[in-house]
Amino acid sequence: MASGASAQETPRVYIVSVPMEAGIDAEATRAGAAARAALRGIEGVDWRSPDQRFLGYDDAALGILDRAREQLDAGRQAYLQLELDGAIEQLRGAVENFDAAAVALEDPNDLGQALLFLGASHAFNGQTRDAIEVFRRLHTQMPFIQPDPDTFPPDVVQLYDRARPRDARSPAGIVSIDSNPQGAIAYVDFLARGRTPINVEGLIGGDHVIRVTRPGATPFVETLGVRRRRASTSNAYLVDTPGLEGLADALDEVRDASIETLDEVNPIGRIAGMLEVDKIGVIRVSSAGDGQVTMELLLFDAASGRRLVRGQGTAPTAVGELEASVQRAVSGAFEAALRPSQASDEEQIPAFTDEETPFEQNEEPSGPPEPLIEQWWFWTIIGVVVAGGIAAGIAGGVAAQGPPLGNDPGGQVVFTF
Structure with a gap:
């Protein structure tokens, strides 16, 4: 098994997704891409190195992608401040860099937002022809990304509609x-x-x-x-990267894998080893009918094989709605499971550790159990409920006794979303 990160190291964390039946490969892949996008917003974890190994891109592509996202943020801010020439320069650079880093770009949202704000900046700046050209690309490649009337003025929305290609109503x-x-x-x-x-x-x-x-x-x-x-x-x-042969096969085997614990034979454990991660997440996707999918979200500690998180919920498959549901669930669940616990006013007990905290179930407690509402993890989960709309609960063994999540060998977060 992969070794865990020490308390001083940044833990390597990654998440993959698998379809549990035929015909939903696209939805499962989109769920995985959305989950990895959520990882980028979680502080204190290293997702970059496993992302490069899994998606197969190099340091140069990662650098270009980082620069594109910086330009998108700067261009969007300049647009909101009506610094239109600066916005156009930044957003045009963002689009060019997103295009240049296409090997590493597995969802259209960032590029789509760059195009949307670039077109709006051209429109505000009186450059109608340039705006129509940008909006036409959005119509052609990403028709699901449209200007929100609550964010963009009517003139921009009308110009976007005017740029619609002739065959948009019956694309063939x-x-x-x-x-x-x-x-x-x-x-x-x-x-x-x-x-x-x-x-x-x-x-x-x-x-x-x-x-x-x-x-x-x-x-x-x-x-x-x-x-x-x-x-x-x-x-x-397609050619597998040396050392990663068998990664695709292991991912296909996850459908039938045990989800209780990991070992070196378990395909989830093998994936964790090949990606060299400390924590590995898995989303298992099944069809729920009527434009919905059921998703089971799991998070394991690679060193011990212990399962940290298990959650289940349904989400619509429409583009944008599926992604939003996955990102809320992943952000809330992972931050709850990976957040360090507070043992006292002076001491922080890290959630990531190479050593298991001693846990004697037969030992008599020295006093009455700590009330549920005073346990640190209770308020962690309540925070998840408030922030992400996730209904959460805790495995009974953690509530009754033992150290908090991240140190208790038997503890896990159990939730629905």
């Missing part, structure tokens, strides 16, 4: 995507569509970004021109 473009080996995940415009070989239909005519990925392999990316009522083809050849 088709892309046929295959790969060697087959069974890779195919993305069109940074949105997962399913496993190869696959035909993706209903595309607006124009340029579309094709991305084909396999865990542990360098992604294949190309921009492909699509014409209305005509099929275009894309063929990807």
Whole structure:
């Protein structure tokens, strides 16, 4: 098993997702991408190195992506302050860098926001033709990202509508995507569509970004021109990174794996070892019908094999709604499970440790048990409920006795979302 991080080290944390049945590979992949986006907002964890290993991109792509996100933040702030020339410069740079780092970009939200604010900045600056060009790309590649009337003025919303391509009402473009080996995940415009070989239909005519990925392999990316009522083809050849051969196979085996504890035979444990992480999360996705999926969220300590978190909930599959549900659940659950506990006014007991805290179940307590509402983890979970709308509970063994989560070998957070 992978060794845990010491109290002084930043713990390496990652999360993957798997479909529990055929036909929902796209939804499961989107859930994983949303979960990894949530990891970026959790302080005090290292998600970068396992992300590079899993998604197959190098340090150069990571640096470009970091710069793009910085430019997006700066450009959005400049737009809100009506510093339009500065906003256009920053946002144009963000779009260029997001495009350049396409191998590492597994969801369209950041690029879509950069395009949205860039188009709005052009519109405010009187550059109508430039604004229409930017908005047309949004219509073509990311029609689900639209200007919110509560955020953008009517002139911007009207210009966005004016930029809609002629075939937007009845898009008929088709892309046929295959790969060697087959069974890779195919993305069109940074949105997962399913496993190869696959035909993706209903595309607006124009340029579309094709991305084909396999865990542990360098992604294949190309921009492909699509014409209305005509099929275009894309063929990807994927090679596993040395040392990560078998990562994709292990991920496929998670569907039937034990979720009680990890060991070196368990595919979840093998994934943790190949990604060199201290904590490994898994989202198992099943169809719930009526445009919904059921998701089971698990978090394990790789060194001990102990399960820290188990949660379950349903979410709509619509683009944006699924992602928001996953991000709320992951942020709340992971922060609750990974947050250090407060043992006293002077001492912090870290949630990450290489050693198990002694836990004698047969030892008589020296006094009455601490009331539920005075235990640190109770208020941690209550904070999750308030912040994320997650109904949470605690495994009974933790409530009755023993050290808090992160030190108790038997403790875990159990919740629904």
